[in-house]
Every structure is written in C-alpha cells, then in structure tokens.
Amino acid sequence: MARPVSNPLFARIYPRINAVAEAHGSLDHRRELLAGTRGRVVEIGAGTGANFRHYPPEVDQVIAVEPEPRLRAMAERAAADGVAPVEVRGGRAEHLPVEDASADVAVMSLVLCTIADVPSALAEAARVLKPSGELRFYEHVRSPHRRLLRTQRMLAPFWRLFGGGCHLTRDTERAITDAGFTVQDVRRFDFLINGRAHPSAPSIIGTARPPTA
Template sequence: MGFYDDRVLPHLINLTCGMSALTPLRRRTCAGLTGDVVELGFGSGLNVDVYPDTVSRIAAIEPSDGGWRLASGRLASSRVPIDRAGLDGQRLPFDDDTFDAALTTFTMCTIPDLPAALAEVRRVVRDGGTVHFLEHGTAPDEPVRTWQRRLEPIQRRVAGGCHLTRDIPGSFADAGLTVTSIDRFYQPGTPKAFGAMNLGVARVGG
C-alpha cells in the first residue's frame, strides 16, 4: 500500500462513512445479528457501537493497517470481543460453516472480485445463517446511472477502488444468497450519484 492508501484514505473513509446520519442505518443493519459474526471491511470500526448484545464475537476482515489504527479507541471500548482475523474478503481463512452471520457495510463497492468474496461468505456462514448489509450501488433511474458511469473512473482512483455502479441485490442473487429483506433509497444529504442505499438481510442456504 502506498502513502495515500495507508495514511490518507483511511481518514477520508472514516470521515465520510462516519457521518452521524449513517448511524441509524448502521444500527438497523446490525439489528438481529447473533452469535459469531464475520465482518468484511471492518475499517475504522464504525459499527462497533451498534453491535447488539446478542453478538458474541466479531472476526474482523480489514486489509488496511491505517484503518485498523484508527479503530484502536473503538476496539478498546467494545463490549464485544473483536479480532483482526484476516486481510482479504476474497480468501477468508476459516473452515466451512464457522459463523452464524456476516456483516458488511460500504465494503462491496471496493472488493476487486465481489463474486469471490460472496462465495466465501456463503462458504463460511452456516446454512440458515444471515448476511446483513448496508451498501451503495447502481441507482434505480437511468439519468443518475449515466452520471455514475461517468464519475466511476474518478471515484475508483480517489476512493480506494470504490465502484458506483455495482448491482448489490443482483450480486447476492448471482452468489446463490436469498435476499429476505431490502430497503433501497437515496440517502438525504448525499449526491444521488453516490447511488442507492441497499440495506437488508440475505439468507445462506435453504
């Protein structure tokens, strides 16, 4: 990782993704999590304060040392045991059926091989477990999608590979995960080109 990716980008992500307006959405996303949870894209730990009491531990997947450093205060105050358990969501270092649930917030946009990451989630979360997600992605209306396509090359350069145009519900379906609930909306106060918010839960297996 270069200086920008390790020293600058984590602070930008912590600032933009740490907006207070997103806290209620993070709380909604984490509601219902239980047991052992793998969190893809732990970042600076912006979900720590909204984990429900039913979570017994978090296995954090986070490639950025800078992001992990920013999380130190939240880690120290967490009620839930949290371990940095891996660096790459596309290659999870766990046995099959290890976790009760998975959590991902504003992460699927940056993973280079999203199908591989979702296949890994499906592998390590037990049958009947859930995947809780809060992700932005392709907009529901064509004029905004046009701007997303125009802006995406810039976004990817300045925001750590972030894609604006990923179809989050479609990616879950392609991975064989069943979306059992989803709320899609534009977040007030943010540009529509950032995309539609996708807040929901998917089920693993039958």
C-alpha cells in the same frame, strides 16, 4: 499469495467522510443493519470499526477482517468501544481467515463497492456461514434512475481513484442473488445529505440466507 491492500489516501480521508455520513443518518443505517444479530459474527471489510459500537449484547464475538493496515489499526482501537468482544484480523474478503461454517452472521457494510472480486468474496461469506446463518448487507448501489446513473458512470474513474477502488455502478443486490444467496428482505432508499441526492445516494440494507448445498 494475495497482494496486499494499501490505500493511504483513502485511509486518511475516510474517517472524515464517515463523520459526515454519520451526521446525516448513517448511524441509524448501521443500527438497522445490525439489529437482531447474535452469536458469532464475521464482519468483512470492517474499515475503521464504525459498526463495533452498534452490535447488540446478544453477539458473543465479532471477527472483523480488514486488509488495509491503516484502517485495520483504527479498527483495533475502536474494538475497545464495542459491547461485544471484537477480534480484528488482517485478510481479504476473497480469502477470509475464518473457519468453514463457523459464523451465525456475516456482515458486509459499505465494502462490496471496493472489493476486486465480488463473486469470490460472496462465496467466502457463504463458506464461513453456518447453514442456518445469514448475510447482513448495507451498500450504496447503481442508481435505477437514468440521469443519476449517467452521472455515476461519468464520475466512476475519478471515484475509484480517490475512493480506494470504490465502484459507483455495481448492482450489488443482483450480485448477492447470483452468488446463490436468497434475499429475505431489502430496503432500497436514497441516502440524502442535506436533503440532496449525490452519486452514492442509492442504497440498500437487507438480509439474505446462504446457498444450500
């Protein structure tokens, strides 16, 4: 049985972190991520449910999976604000409580940085997607610039401690392709706060197709 996830400190501070991010542009990033989604969606690591109100009306159902109980409680409250019906389920990304080949879209939003076993989580995303489905991803990633990468590496232990296990230096786009997904489009950018870069500024938003049998 997978061990439970409990990050009480991170669950307490994350809503404040998200509020700052939304005030500086992450609302637009979420809308970009979810534009054109439709059918049945599985959101992996739903957190507080910040994405729920941005799903378009073409979405029939959102299955939102979140392992941290405090964040999951916030997501359950946020589910009432969404356009699409949202069902919040407990569970880990590495063991999704979702049927095989049942989702049109899998969404991973600012979560692959914290997952313990990224290959297993991406394999699970592939498992629950229909062959015609797609993965939508929005993540902060390892910087391609040497100076910022040095800063990320220096801060990494403290960042993981206070950020719910968040890794600053993951090459998430490569992890997605290594899992057999085909990246269809990706936008790489720096998410600036007050015009300035920060350790988690390097970001990607994109779409990928699941592995073929």
